[in-house]
Amino acid sequence: MKKTFVFAALLALRAASAPAQTTPTPAAQAAVASQAQRMAQELGLSPDQQTHLRQVLLLTRQHMDADRAAHQDDPAALQAAMTLDRTKSDELIRGVLTPAQYARYQQYKAARIGQLHGTSQVSK
Numbered sequence: 001m002k003k004t005f006v007f008a009a010l011l012a013l014r015a016a017s018a019p020a021q022t023t024p025t026p027a028a029q030a031a032v033a034s035q036a037q038r039m040a041q042e043l044g045l046s047p048d049q050q051t052h053l054r055q056v057l058l059l060t061r062q063h064m065d066a067d068r069a070a071h072q073d074d075p076a077a078l079q080a081a082m083t084l085d086r087t088k089s090d091e092l093i094r095g096v097l098t099p100a101q102y103a104r105y106q107q108y109k110a111a112r113i114g115q116l117h118g119t120s121q122v123s124k
Contacts, residue, residue, distance in 0.1 A: 024058060028065070032057045042108050043101045052096045060089040 024032070036054040039045070045053060063085045071078035094102050 024062060024065075028061055029058070032061055039105070039108065043097065043104050045097075045101070049096050049101075053093065056089060056092040056096065059092075060085055063088075 032054060036050060036057055039053060040050045064082060067078060067081040067085060071081055093105065097105055
């Protein structure tokens with residue numbers, strides 16, 4: 001249950017240090033649900049892990065939306081805030097996954113980034 005405690009502590013820390021939260025739109029909730037479902041299939045997550053992952057992804061989405069609103073006139077500050085959000089999100093995701101799942105998540109994430117940037121990831 002150490003993993004549950006670590007997850008709860010990170011989630012509480014993240015919520016306490018959060019900028020003003022935005023209410024997720026139905027579209028945002030659907031996007032998070034879709035992303036969580038893809039990751040669950042790719043990583044073989046348990047139902048409990050899926051629930052925690054959805055919470056992390058939704059929290060991350062809320063933070064990023066708040067960052068966009070707060071830093072709309074300062075691209076450098078927005079980029080720094082988004083980088084911090086991604087780092088914290090990755091820490092929270094690591095707390096949800098087993099070490100083997102986290103290794104697969106890193107590969108999944110690299111492949112997704114490659115797709116977004118139009119490059120292909122070749123496994124060796």
